[in-house]
Amino acid sequence: MRYLSFIFKSAFLDFSRNKGRTILTSLGILIGVLSVVLLMALGLGLKKYISNQFDSLGANLIYVMPGNEKAMTSGAGMMGGIKFDDKDVLRVKRIEGCEVVAPVFAKPGIEMEANGNSETGELIASTDEINIVMNLQLEEGRLLEHRDNDKRAKTIVISPKIAEKLFDNQRNALGKTITIEGQNFKVIGIYKSKGGGGLGGSDMDSHVFVSNAAAYVFNTEKKYFAIYAKAESKDLIDRVKKDIKTSLLKRYDEKQFSVVDQAEIMGTINQIFNVLNTVLVAIAAISLVVGGIGIMNIMYVTVSERIREIGIRRALGAQSKDILYQFLIESVLLSIFGGIFGLGLAYGIVYLLQSLFPAYIDLISIILSLGVSSVIGIVFGVFPAKKAADLSPIDAIRYE
Amino acid sequence: MNYISFVLASALSDLFRNKLRTFLTSLGILIGVASVVLLLAFGLGLKEFIRQQFDSLGTNLVFVLPGRIFGQGGGFQATGALGGIKFDEKDLFNLKRIDEARYTVGVFSKTMKFQSGGKSEYGSLYAASEEIFPARNLEVEFGRTFDKTDVDKRSKVVVMGPKIAEKIFGKAPLALGKNIRVESTQTYKVIGILKSKGGGGFGGPDFDRFVYIPYKTAYVYNPTKSFVSLFLRGSSEEDVPIIKQKINEILLKRYKEDDFTIADSKEFISTISSIFTILNSVLVAIGAVSLIVGGIGIMNIMYVSVTERIREIGIRRALGATEQDILYQFLVESVLLSLIGGFAGLGLAFGVVILIQPLFPAIIDLVSILIAVGTSSFIGIFFGVFPAKKAATLSPIDAIRYE
Amino acid sequence: MSDIIKVDKVWKEYMMGDVLFQALKDINILVKEGELSAIVGPSGSGKSTLMHIIGLLDKPTRGKVFIQGKDISTFTDNKISTLRNEFVGFVFQQFNLINKLTILENIMLPSIYARRKLNYDPKEKALYLIKRFGLVGKENSYPNKISGGQQQRVAIARALIMNPKLILADEPTGNLDSKSGNEILKLLKELNHKEKMTVIIVTHDQLVAKETKRIIQIRDGEVVA
Structure with a gap:
C-alpha cells in the first residue's frame, strides 16, 4: 500500500x-x-x-406493403408491383387480434392552393381509423370521421404548419377551402404537430388527410398502396402478422407483398x-x-x-x-x-x-x-x- | 542563401540526432x-465511379420525367416520380421532331414476375422502342436486339439483361431462343441477351436486371399507353442545352411547368455526387482531428526541445x-517534422491507393496533394x-x- | 584614444525571494580603446554581472551604458544582438562551445548571424585562426573530444571571427590547469598588444589581474579601486 x-x-x-x-x-x-x-x-x-419518431406514430403497428421486404426497405417496391383493394382490406379486417385496419392511398408531391398561397405536401387518403394508426391528435376543429367517408365529403384535415403557410394563421384555416389539383376540399380540422421529418421518416407535418372516398378522383382504380393495421397488444403482433401473410398468400405470391412491423423498419x-x-x-x-x-x-x-x-x-x-x-x-x-x-x-x-x-x-x-x-x-x-x-x-x- | 541552408542543415542534423523522437x-x-488523403481519395474514386457508370450508359442524355425531381435544396425529391403526369405517344411524337436529338425513347417500366421452366423471378419489364439499345450503349452478347419491325408488329419477343437471364436460366446464354412467361399470362421469345454493364446502385438503374420488350407489345400491361419517362440523346455536348430548351417549349404547350422535369446526365451525377461530397467532408473532417x-x-x-x-x-x-534567428531555427524544425510526416503520409496513401486500385478506383488528385502538404506545413507552423x-524570447x- | 565603453551610474538589482539584492551599486567605468584591463573581485562581488552588462547580455536596472559614445538603452533587441555579433567577442570560463557542432562550425557560428556582408571569407579566417592557435587537424572534431586548453583556444578563435573591437573574457583560465591558463593569458595579451584590441578580463585571481595594465576592483557591487 x-x-x-x-x-x-x-x-x-x-x-x-x-x-x-x-x-x-x-x-x-x-x-x-x-x-x-x-x-x-x-x-x-x-x-x-x-x-x-416511430413511437409517435402509435404502438403495435403493422404495415402491409407491396414488394418483398428487401425491396420495401430500399423503397423500390413501392413503385411497381401490386396494389391492394377492398377485398384485401376485408381479409386483414377479419383477422383476430387486429384492432384497427386503415387502407391507405398516398399521393406525394401535391400542390395545395388556398388564399393565393401554395404549398407542397403529401395527400393521405384513408378511413377515420388512420387517426388511430398514425396517432393523430386534435388541435382545432375535428378529425376525419366515419361519416366523411360515407358521404364522400370533400373534407380535409391539415397540419398546423400547412395551415400557417396557406392561411397565415391556424384559426383562419377552419372552414376554408383548399384546392388540390382542381379539387376543392374543406378544412375541418388541424392535427397536433408531429414535428421531425427527415431521417428515415417523411415529414409528418407535410401530410394532409382526406377520406378514401373523397380521394377517388385521384385514385381512380380504388386501390391502396398500403394497409396499416394495429394489433390489440404487443404480444399479438407476431401472430397477427403471420395471419395476414397467410390470408394474403391466397391471392398473392410471397414476393409480391410484405408484412412488417415498426420494429423491423426501425431495425x-x-x-x-x-x-x-x-x-x-x-x-x-x-x-x-x-x-x-x-x-x-x-x-x-x-x-x-x-x-x-x-x-x-x-x-x-x-x-x-x-x-x-x-x-x-x-x-x-x-x-x-x-x-x-x-x-x-x-x-x-x-x-x-x-x-x-x-x-x-x-x-x-x-x-x-x-x-x-x-x-x-x-x-x-x-x-x-x-x-x-x-x-x-x-x-x-x-x-x- | 548561406543562412537558409545553415538553418535547414542544423535543423535536419538535430532531427537526425534524435531519430526515435523525430520518427x-x-x-x-x-x-x-494518410487518413485524410485516403478518405479524400475514396471520395474522389466514388465520384469517378458514379460518373463512369453514367457515361457507360450513354452521354449527352436528356431525361424527361414527371413531377418535380430536383427539390429546392438541390437534393432529390423522389416523391415527384410517384405522382404527377404520365407521358403518352403524342409527347413522344412531338419530341421526335427535335432535330438535334439522335434518339428519342419513351419508357414504360413495371415490376413483373417472369417464369421459365420451374423458375420464377421478379424483375423490371422495360418497355421501349428499338432505339433504347443504341441510345444507352446497350449491346447484345448473344442473339439480337428487337428492331423497328418488332415494335410495329408488336412481336412477342424480349431481350434480357444478363443478370436476370442468369437467375432464371442458370446461365445467360441458355436463355436464347427460350420462351419466358410474364405474370403467368403471356409468353415471349427471348431473342437476345445483353452484354453486362456492371454496376447498378449509386443512384443509377441496373440495366443488367431489366427485361426489354418492344413498347407496343407491352401495351397489354399499359392500357393507358403511357410512358413513365422519356429520354433523348444528342450527338454532342453542345446539343444538350438546345434539346432541353426545345423539350421545354414543346411540353409547356400541354403541361404546366411543375408537371415535368427535364434533366441531363450531368445534373443527375452532380446531385448524387453532392450527397457523397457531404458525407465525405464529414469523414475528412473527423479524420483531420488526428492531424490536430x-x-x-x-x-x-x-x-x-527548447528546454x-x-x-x-x-x-x-x-x-x-537575434530573436528571429532563434525563432526561425525552431520553427524550421517543427515545420520539417510536420512535412516529413506529411510526405510520408502522402506516400503511404499512394501505396494504399495503388494496392486497392483493382478493387476500387480511389484517386489522389493534385488538390489532395496540395491539401496534404499545405496542412502539414500549416500544422508545423501553427x-x-x-x-x-x-x-x-x-x-x-x-x-x-x-x- | 577615444572612449569605447562608458558605464554611467549603473545599478543592477534583483529580487532574491523577498529580498532586494543589489548586485551593482552606482558603477562608473570608462574604458578607452586599446586598453587591457581586469575587473577583479571575489565571487559574489558583482563582477560577472558587470561583465554581462558590458557584454550587452544583460541590462542595468538604472544608469546607462555607452558603446562608442552611443547610449544603448535606446537600442532594440535586434540592434543589441548585432552589436554583440560585431562589436564583442566573448570568452567564457565554461567555454560555452556547442557540442553538436564541429570546431570549425563553432568558430564560424558568429559569421552566420552577421547582418552585413563581410569583406573577407569567414571560412578562410576560421582556418587561419585554427592554424594560428595550433588547432590544425581538429577542424572536424567536436568540442567534447579535445582538451580544456584547446577548447578555450577555440572559444577565442570564435570570439575573433568577426574582428570585434572588444574581447570580454570571463574567468578565461578558471577551468584550466596553470600551463594552459598561462597560454590563454598570453594569447589575450598578444591580441591587445599586436592587434590593438580592447580586452577586459574578469577574474577573481590577482595573479591574472597583474598581467593587465589596469585593474578595476569590485567588492559588494561597488568599485573600490
Missing part, C-alpha cells in the same frame, strides 16, 4: 513539475476520447430520435446508421492512436531525462520492475487524465446540445473511453518503461 | 495525413543571434510557433546561465 501510494505520489510530482508537458500529452488523448464519445453520443441520440434504419456511425467512430479513433504515439514520445523523453535518477534508484535497491511500474503508471495516468477530461468535455457538449438534439452518453461509452485510454497508456507506455527498466544501473548512474 | 513525432502527422492531435504532439516535443537547448540558445544569443516564440543572460 505504501509502495503504491509512493509510486503514485512520485508520478504526480513529476506531472506538477512538467505541467505544460502533462497538459499537452493528455490533450491528445482528450481530443481523441472527446471525438469518439461525442460521435457515439450523436449516434445513440439519432437512434433515440428515430425511435421517438433496418438503425442498421444503416449503425454502419455509418461505426465508420465515423473508427476514423475518430485514429486520433487516439496518434495521441498514444504522443504519450510514447514524451515518455521516451522523460526516461532519458531521468536516466541518472533511475541509476540512483537502482543503486538504492529498486528492482527493474519497480522502474517499469514507475514509468508505466505515469503513462497510464497521463492517458487516463486525457480520457476523463475528454469524457467530461463530451458530457458538457452533450448537455449543451440537448435542446437541439437528444444525444446521450451511455455506460458503454464511459467504460469504452476509460478502458481505451488505459489500454493506450499501457500499450504506448510499455516500450519507454521497458527501456528505463532495462538500463544497466552502473551506466545509468554515470550518465551525464 | 514518433512525424508518425502522428503521417497517420493524420499530431500537431499537439509536435508542440509538446518542440517545448521539450533541452536553453544553454545553446543562450550561447547563440551571446554570439549575436503548433511550432508557440515553442519557438518561447525559445526566442528567453533572456540571453538567463539562457546562457541555465543548468
Whole structure:
C-alpha cells in the first residue's frame, strides 16, 4: 500500500513539475476520447430520435406493403408491383387480434392552393381509423370521421404548419377551402404537430388527410398502396402478422407483398446508421492512436531525462520492475487524465446540445473511453518503461 | 542563401540526432495525413465511379420525367416520380421532331414476375422502342436486339439483361431462343441477351436486371399507353442545352411547368455526387482531428526541445543571434517534422491507393496533394510557433546561465 | 584614444525571494580603446554581472551604458544582438562551445548571424585562426573530444571571427590547469598588444589581474579601486 501510494505520489510530482508537458500529452488523448464519445453520443441520440419518431406514430403497428421486404426497405417496391383493394382490406379486417385496419392511398408531391398561397405536401387518403394508426391528435376543429367517408365529403384535415403557410394563421384555416389539383376540399380540422421529418421518416407535418372516398378522383382504380393495421397488444403482433401473410398468400405470391412491423423498419434504419456511425467512430479513433504515439514520445523523453535518477534508484535497491511500474503508471495516468477530461468535455457538449438534439452518453461509452485510454497508456507506455527498466544501473548512474 | 541552408542543415542534423523522437513525432502527422488523403481519395474514386457508370450508359442524355425531381435544396425529391403526369405517344411524337436529338425513347417500366421452366423471378419489364439499345450503349452478347419491325408488329419477343437471364436460366446464354412467361399470362421469345454493364446502385438503374420488350407489345400491361419517362440523346455536348430548351417549349404547350422535369446526365451525377461530397467532408473532417492531435504532439516535443537547448540558445544569443534567428531555427524544425510526416503520409496513401486500385478506383488528385502538404506545413507552423516564440524570447543572460 | 565603453551610474538589482539584492551599486567605468584591463573581485562581488552588462547580455536596472559614445538603452533587441555579433567577442570560463557542432562550425557560428556582408571569407579566417592557435587537424572534431586548453583556444578563435573591437573574457583560465591558463593569458595579451584590441578580463585571481595594465576592483557591487 505504501509502495503504491509512493509510486503514485512520485508520478504526480513529476506531472506538477512538467505541467505544460502533462497538459499537452493528455490533450491528445482528450481530443481523441472527446471525438469518439461525442460521435457515439450523436449516434445513440439519432437512434433515440428515430425511435421517438416511430413511437409517435402509435404502438403495435403493422404495415402491409407491396414488394418483398428487401425491396420495401430500399423503397423500390413501392413503385411497381401490386396494389391492394377492398377485398384485401376485408381479409386483414377479419383477422383476430387486429384492432384497427386503415387502407391507405398516398399521393406525394401535391400542390395545395388556398388564399393565393401554395404549398407542397403529401395527400393521405384513408378511413377515420388512420387517426388511430398514425396517432393523430386534435388541435382545432375535428378529425376525419366515419361519416366523411360515407358521404364522400370533400373534407380535409391539415397540419398546423400547412395551415400557417396557406392561411397565415391556424384559426383562419377552419372552414376554408383548399384546392388540390382542381379539387376543392374543406378544412375541418388541424392535427397536433408531429414535428421531425427527415431521417428515415417523411415529414409528418407535410401530410394532409382526406377520406378514401373523397380521394377517388385521384385514385381512380380504388386501390391502396398500403394497409396499416394495429394489433390489440404487443404480444399479438407476431401472430397477427403471420395471419395476414397467410390470408394474403391466397391471392398473392410471397414476393409480391410484405408484412412488417415498426420494429423491423426501425431495425433496418438503425442498421444503416449503425454502419455509418461505426465508420465515423473508427476514423475518430485514429486520433487516439496518434495521441498514444504522443504519450510514447514524451515518455521516451522523460526516461532519458531521468536516466541518472533511475541509476540512483537502482543503486538504492529498486528492482527493474519497480522502474517499469514507475514509468508505466505515469503513462497510464497521463492517458487516463486525457480520457476523463475528454469524457467530461463530451458530457458538457452533450448537455449543451440537448435542446437541439437528444444525444446521450451511455455506460458503454464511459467504460469504452476509460478502458481505451488505459489500454493506450499501457500499450504506448510499455516500450519507454521497458527501456528505463532495462538500463544497466552502473551506466545509468554515470550518465551525464 | 548561406543562412537558409545553415538553418535547414542544423535543423535536419538535430532531427537526425534524435531519430526515435523525430520518427514518433512525424508518425502522428503521417497517420493524420494518410487518413485524410485516403478518405479524400475514396471520395474522389466514388465520384469517378458514379460518373463512369453514367457515361457507360450513354452521354449527352436528356431525361424527361414527371413531377418535380430536383427539390429546392438541390437534393432529390423522389416523391415527384410517384405522382404527377404520365407521358403518352403524342409527347413522344412531338419530341421526335427535335432535330438535334439522335434518339428519342419513351419508357414504360413495371415490376413483373417472369417464369421459365420451374423458375420464377421478379424483375423490371422495360418497355421501349428499338432505339433504347443504341441510345444507352446497350449491346447484345448473344442473339439480337428487337428492331423497328418488332415494335410495329408488336412481336412477342424480349431481350434480357444478363443478370436476370442468369437467375432464371442458370446461365445467360441458355436463355436464347427460350420462351419466358410474364405474370403467368403471356409468353415471349427471348431473342437476345445483353452484354453486362456492371454496376447498378449509386443512384443509377441496373440495366443488367431489366427485361426489354418492344413498347407496343407491352401495351397489354399499359392500357393507358403511357410512358413513365422519356429520354433523348444528342450527338454532342453542345446539343444538350438546345434539346432541353426545345423539350421545354414543346411540353409547356400541354403541361404546366411543375408537371415535368427535364434533366441531363450531368445534373443527375452532380446531385448524387453532392450527397457523397457531404458525407465525405464529414469523414475528412473527423479524420483531420488526428492531424490536430499530431500537431499537439509536435508542440509538446518542440517545448521539450527548447528546454533541452536553453544553454545553446543562450550561447547563440551571446554570439549575436537575434530573436528571429532563434525563432526561425525552431520553427524550421517543427515545420520539417510536420512535412516529413506529411510526405510520408502522402506516400503511404499512394501505396494504399495503388494496392486497392483493382478493387476500387480511389484517386489522389493534385488538390489532395496540395491539401496534404499545405496542412502539414500549416500544422508545423501553427503548433511550432508557440515553442519557438518561447525559445526566442528567453533572456540571453538567463539562457546562457541555465543548468 | 577615444572612449569605447562608458558605464554611467549603473545599478543592477534583483529580487532574491523577498529580498532586494543589489548586485551593482552606482558603477562608473570608462574604458578607452586599446586598453587591457581586469575587473577583479571575489565571487559574489558583482563582477560577472558587470561583465554581462558590458557584454550587452544583460541590462542595468538604472544608469546607462555607452558603446562608442552611443547610449544603448535606446537600442532594440535586434540592434543589441548585432552589436554583440560585431562589436564583442566573448570568452567564457565554461567555454560555452556547442557540442553538436564541429570546431570549425563553432568558430564560424558568429559569421552566420552577421547582418552585413563581410569583406573577407569567414571560412578562410576560421582556418587561419585554427592554424594560428595550433588547432590544425581538429577542424572536424567536436568540442567534447579535445582538451580544456584547446577548447578555450577555440572559444577565442570564435570570439575573433568577426574582428570585434572588444574581447570580454570571463574567468578565461578558471577551468584550466596553470600551463594552459598561462597560454590563454598570453594569447589575450598578444591580441591587445599586436592587434590593438580592447580586452577586459574578469577574474577573481590577482595573479591574472597583474598581467593587465589596469585593474578595476569590485567588492559588494561597488568599485573600490
